[in-house]
Amino acid sequence: xxxxxxxxxxxxxxxxxxxxxxxxxxxxxxxxxxxxxxxxxxxxxxxxxxxxxxxxxxxxxxxxxxxxxxxxxxxxxxxxxxxxxxxxxxxxxxxxxxxxxxxxxxxxxxxxxxxxxxxxxxxxxxxxxxxxxxxxxxxxxxxxxxxxxxxxxxxxxxxxxxxxxxxxxxxxxxxxxxxxxxxxxxxxxxxxxxxxxxxxxxxxxxxxxxxxxxxxxxxxxxxxxxxxxxxxxxxxxxxxxxxxxxxxxxxxxxxxxxxxxxxxxxxxxxxxxxxxxxxxxxxxxxxxxxxxxxxxxxxxxxxxxxxxxxxxxxxxxxxxxxxxxxxxxxxxxxxxxxxxxxxxxxxxxxxxxxxxxxxxxxxxxxxxxxxxxxxxxxxxxxxxxxxxxxxxxxxxxxxxxxxxxxxxxxxx
Amino acid sequence: xxxxxxxxxxxxxxxxxxxxxxxxxxxxxxxxxxxxxxxxxxxxxxxxxxxxxxxxxxxxxxxxxxxxxxxxxxxxxxxxxxxxxxxxxxxxxxxxxxxxxxxxxxxxxxxxxxxxxxxxxxxxxxxxxxxxxxxxxxxxxxxxxxxxxxxxxxxxxxxxxxxxxxxxxxxxxxxxxxxxxxxxxxxxxxxxxxxxxxxxxxxxxxxxxxxxxxxxxxxxxxxxxxxxxxxxxxxxx
Numbered sequence: 001x002x003x004x005x006x007x008x009x010x011x012x013x014x015x016x017x018x019x020x021x022x023x024x025x026x027x028x029x030x031x032x033x034x035x036x037x038x039x040x041x042x043x044x045x046x047x048x049x050x051x052x053x054x055x056x057x058x059x060x061x062x063x064x065x066x067x068x069x070x071x072x073x074x075x076x077x078x079x080x081x082x083x084x085x086x087x088x089x090x091x092x093x094x095x096x097x098x099x100x101x102x103x104x105x106x107x108x109x110x111x112x113x114x115x116x117x118x119x120x121x122x123x124x125x126x127x128x129x130x131x132x133x134x135x136x137x138x139x140x141x142x143x144x145x146x147x148x149x150x151x152x153x154x155x156x157x158x159x160x161x162x163x164x165x166x167x168x169x170x171x172x173x174x175x176x177x178x179x180x181x182x183x184x185x186x187x188x189x190x191x192x193x194x195x196x197x198x199x200x201x202x203x204x205x206x207x208x209x210x211x212x213x214x215x216x217x218x219x220x221x222x223x224x225x226x227x228x229x230x231x232x233x234x235x236x237x238x239x240x241x242x243x244x245x246x247x248x249x250x251x252x253x254x255x256x257x258x259x260x261x262x263x264x265x266x267x268x269x270x271x272x273x274x275x276x277x278x279x280x281x282x283x284x285x286x287x288x289x290x291x292x293x294x295x296x297x298x299x300x301x302x303x304x305x306x307x308x309x310x311x312x313x314x315x316x317x318x319x320x321x322x323x324x325x326x327x328x329x330x331x332x333x334x335x336x337x338x339x340x341x342x343x344x345x346x347x348x349x350x351x352x353x354x355x356x357x358x359x360x361x362x363x364x365x366x367x368x369x370x371x372x373x374x375x376x377x378x379x380x381x382x383x384x385x386x387x388x389x390x391x392x393x394x395x396x397x398x399x400x401x402x403x404x405x406x407x408x409x410x411x412x
Numbered sequence: 413x414x415x416x417x418x419x420x421x422x423x424x425x426x427x428x429x430x431x432x433x434x435x436x437x438x439x440x441x442x443x444x445x446x447x448x449x450x451x452x453x454x455x456x457x458x459x460x461x462x463x464x465x466x467x468x469x470x471x472x473x474x475x476x477x478x479x480x481x482x483x484x485x486x487x488x489x490x491x492x493x494x495x496x497x498x499x500x501x502x503x504x505x506x507x508x509x510x511x512x513x514x515x516x517x518x519x520x521x522x523x524x525x526x527x528x529x530x531x532x533x534x535x536x537x538x539x540x541x542x543x544x545x546x547x548x549x550x551x552x553x554x555x556x557x558x559x560x561x562x563x564x565x566x567x568x569x570x571x572x573x574x575x576x577x578x579x580x581x582x583x584x585x586x587x588x589x590x591x592x593x594x595x596x597x598x599x600x601x602x603x604x605x606x607x608x609x610x611x612x613x614x615x616x617x618x619x620x621x622x623x624x625x626x627x628x629x630x631x632x633x634x635x636x637x638x639x640x641x642x643x644x645x646x647x648x649x
Contacts, residue, residue: 003523003529010514010515011514014514306510309510310510310512311523312471312495313469313471313504313506313510314499314504314524314527314572315495315499315502315527315528315576316499316527317492317495317496318491318495320495403471404466407471407506407510407584408462
């Protein structure tokens, strides 16, 4: 143990109340930082997982006509940004695109979907629904649909082409359940009758309120679509690289793509803003703790002026004196961060058990949290930086005290 | 360097304060302190005794003149180097003992050794205990320094000054805060150690009896040494 660390420990332990106050600030700052980040990111992650689980990480959509931009001579008045692609609805060469797509290492699975907006009717209730015509086998590999079933059986849907799976909130709205019948209105104006095989809950309100899954061939005929699929959805190993893969697919297949980041941009911005806001608010607690530590250490320097002069007279260097007070700060930061991490974990666990009733953007019955080591890491880094800044000024001040001034003053 | 060490200053000039309050504290002071000798600096308050002591102890720098340890000029050295020499070569004793209040007697004595870093914990503890026993405090090693009497505290300060076996001991009125009996005992202790261990002692004192017991007495007035005389004599300079 260095001389400075030894003296720092002695100084710190002889000012227990001040040390405790400083520690409390850091512990609560770190703990609350971890807890709020776990919550805000927990809700965001739940939303991301749900939307990727239902709609895929990447979607390939309509074909577009290449513009051969390299060959276009730009007019002086032309607004290049205004130039738009010509799109052609639907995907016809589905098998070929899927075969090539599967060659990409990031692609886990892909599934074609034929999609259209229809009216759904049950009893006297009618509502607009989003019909997804799917191939049950490939869709099961690509999405979390099987896990989202809350009533009924997925196999009942798979084995019966006249059956559908409907969203949880849509089922509530139409007061339907497995075994009931739902009527879907085709663009030709005729109602088709389907049995409800299962009810699915993705947790994302927009999906649960409108989604109806039917068999692809049935849906194609109901929607009177000439093409095989409206879109192909992809499950990726690394969903964060969806935009890059999407751009590559656009060039390769001449079809428009949309990553989950683009699709959910608005919602993600809300979550990001909330998370940032919480982080700033909680950082203020750590900042306040930093001010507290600054005061405690400044008072400590003022009360130890004589001891500093003695140490200097015994050959302690300025750097040693500075280290004594920096060590005290490090002690507060280290112990405070450690206890803060424990408190943060306990708070996160406790919060995750608190029942809430959210039926808006998300569906949940309790607080959603995420366990991420990075929350603990950044909370600790934040605390260490704040405490170091708070300790640096008093430490520097202590190091530059002139021992002769103190000794001379005391000997007069 | 040990054994034949000498501490010398030549033509020291030192100004204290700033502008209108500036005081010419030392005016061309020269002094030579050799191993095994006791030097007393006497004079009225404010004559520059303590200022001289702090410069010789490398705690302060002169505005002019030089300080040499064994003929090596050291005034120009960087703060870190001065601190190292202070730690290795010089032991300080102050009037108000200046012990670390939160530390025990033995911990106080170990503080200079911790900085030197040449001994492990048990060796430091053993040496500190030996030093405290030599100043008759062997039974109070683990007593908080604030719970010791004034005389005991000053003896702890003497033990602490000897912790790194320095060649020079500088004492600023070491008995100034003690009663007559304790003053006499503290000085005798210090004098014995200096003579037995061939160290140099320079002490600032107002106590005439203590000054007369030293090998050399230097009288200061208005920042100058006006007289230096060996034991029993008086020579004007």
